[in-house]
Amino acid sequence: MYAAATAALTALGLRNGIAHTELKVDPDGRPQVIEVGARPPGDHIMKLVKEALGIDVARACLETVLGRRPDLTPRRRAAAAIRFLTAPEAGTLRWISALPRGEHIIATSLSKMPGDEVGDPQDNMGRLGQIMLRADTAAEANAAAVEALRGVTVHMATRW
Numbered sequence: 001m002y003a004a005a006t007a008a009l010t011a012l013g014l015r016n017g018i019a020h021t022e023l024k025v026d027p028d029g030r031p032q033v034i035e036v037g038a039r040p041p042g043d044h045i046m047k048l049v050k051e052a053l054g055i056d057v058a059r060a061c062l063e064t065v066l067g068r069r070p071d072l073t074p075r076r077r078a079a080a081a082i083r084f085l086t087a088p089e090a091g092t093l094r095w096i097s098a099l100p101r102g103e104h105i106i107a108t109s110l111s112k113m114p115g116d117e118v119g120d121p122q123d124n125m126g127r128l129g130q131i132m133l134r135a136d137t138a139a140e141a142n143a144a145a146v147e148a149l150r151g152v153t154v155h156m157a158t159r160w
Contacts, residue, residue: 086121104144
């Protein structure tokens with residue numbers, strides 16, 4: 001996959017700076033580039049890396065640009081996860097109940113408020129917010145995420 005990402009960046013002439021590349025593996029096991037952007041990764045990935053490993057990716061990128069060798073030594077060995085809150089269907093948001101709290105919850109935030117129109121839950125236009133979590137292992141983080149989502153209720157306006 002590294003070779004496919006490198007080939008895509010080279011083809012676009014991206015030689016310096018940060019780039020975000022997304023790949024999918026086809027049924028035959030071949031990586032297919034689906035997105036390349038001269039930008040940092042989205043969806044709070046850099047914050048999740050900092051929570052899990054204690055590595056400040058933004059700082060490392062800046063140090064690299066300045067010609068310095070960044071310290072990428074993990075400061076901890078944990079796992080972090082993010083789960084996006086979505087509505088059960090497109091429509092008008094009425095309210096969201098029971099945003100989670102607890103030992104594994106790093107942050108919760110909402111990007112939609114009551115009265116906002118919400119898109120279909122199958123894409124990022126249907127996101128209402130997110131829950132970020134940290135635990136000792138990936139299995140614990142994923143279990144905590146399942147539990148956190150289980151307690152959230154999204155109410156949509158009834159359509160007539």
